[in-house]
Amino acid sequence: MVYFVGAGTGAIDLITVRGMRLLERADVIVYAGSLVNPHLLDYKKAECEIYNSAKLTLDEVLAIMQRSEAEGKMLVRLHTGDPSIYGAVREQMDELDKLGIAYESCPGVSACFGAAASLNLEYTLPDISQSLIITRMEGRTKVPPRESIESFAAHQASMAIYLSAGMLDELSKRLIAGGYSGETPAAIVYKATWPEEEVYVCTVEKLPQTASEHGITKTAIVLVGDAITHQNYKKSRLYAPDFSTEFRQSGELSKNHFNRS
Numbered sequence: 001m002v003y004f005v006g007a008g009t010g011a012i013d014l015i016t017v018r019g020m021r022l023l024e025r026a027d028v029i030v031y032a033g034s035l036v037n038p039h040l041l042d043y044k045k046a047e048c049e050i051y052n053s054a055k056l057t058l059d060e061v062l063a064i065m066q067r068s069e070a071e072g073k074m075l076v077r078l079h080t081g082d083p084s085i086y087g088a089v090r091e092q093m094d095e096l097d098k099l100g101i102a103y104e105s106c107p108g109v110s111a112c113f114g115a116a117a118s119l120n121l122e123y124t125l126p127d128i129s130q131s132l133i134i135t136r137m138e139g140r141t142k143v144p145p146r147e148s149i150e151s152f153a154a155h156q157a158s159m160a161i162y163l164s165a166g167m168l169d170e171l172s173k174r175l176i177a178g179g180y181s182g183e184t185p186a187a188i189v190y191k192a193t194w195p196e197e198e199v200y201v202c203t204v205e206k207l208p209q210t211a212s213e214h215g216i217t218k219t220a221i222v223l224v225g226d227a228i229t230h231q232n233y234k235k236s237r238l239y240a241p242d243f244s245t246e247f248r249q250s251g252e253l254s255k256n257h258f259n260r261s
Helices: 017-025 038-043 058-070 090-099 111-119 149-153 165-178 204-213
Strands: 002-006 028-031 049-052 075-079 103-106 132-136 158-162 185-190 198-203 220-224
Touching (some): 002 017, 017 103, 111 185, 111 198, 111 220, 185 204, 198 204
Parallel strands (some): 002 075
Antiparallel strands (some): 185 198
16 A cells, blocks of 8 residues: 655644654655655654655656555655645556555645745735635746746735746746736745745845845745735634624624633
8 A cells, every 4th residue: 555645844743643643654655855854754663664766766666666565565655745736646646556556645734834834824815815826937847828927926816836946037027027016025935844944025026136145046935925914904704793604693792702611
């Protein structure tokens, strides 16, 4: 059996309890050594086999999975963040389907949520943005034309931009071309939730300068949108006294105000 496990954003206590328990049970772990905090391997049992996928091809990873399955071993494929976000897991799963090897997924905390926690952000502020766009700049891996930075910028929603720290001059220009003003709040979060995390709040037009001043060229996520400075938003209607819900009628004092049991 193969388990695809999200390692979380970096801090070793931000892996899920399920993910931690799978690491503790694993006979074999194949981990993304270029991105995953190696201290997560401290959860493994002493006799567990460890492989760093940063040094392996897809075929070599699959060979380890196939051998582990033949030997009746449980294997954890440990991916950074959440495997469903830029995890390149589908191509592995399709090959496992061909080989008749069963697998399951265990979610993890993705970088955009670790970064939001570091900044105490809410991406979805009423009257500011009710959407979060997760995307990336085109690099060695192509991006469909309909998903260009400009097309997403036109929505003026909150954006979390992955895998683009080395292209911030181009990113800044394309965000502005798409509709964000140069003064739109932005943030660069380097190694979100790791001990060496760095967080810088700036503007869209100052993204390249900010990264250059702090020597950031990789392993950072870029956040864009007015939610970053959390100004001029409206309060949620959910807790308004004149807003009825299944659990509370408008105009009523909550019974929990008097009875906390």
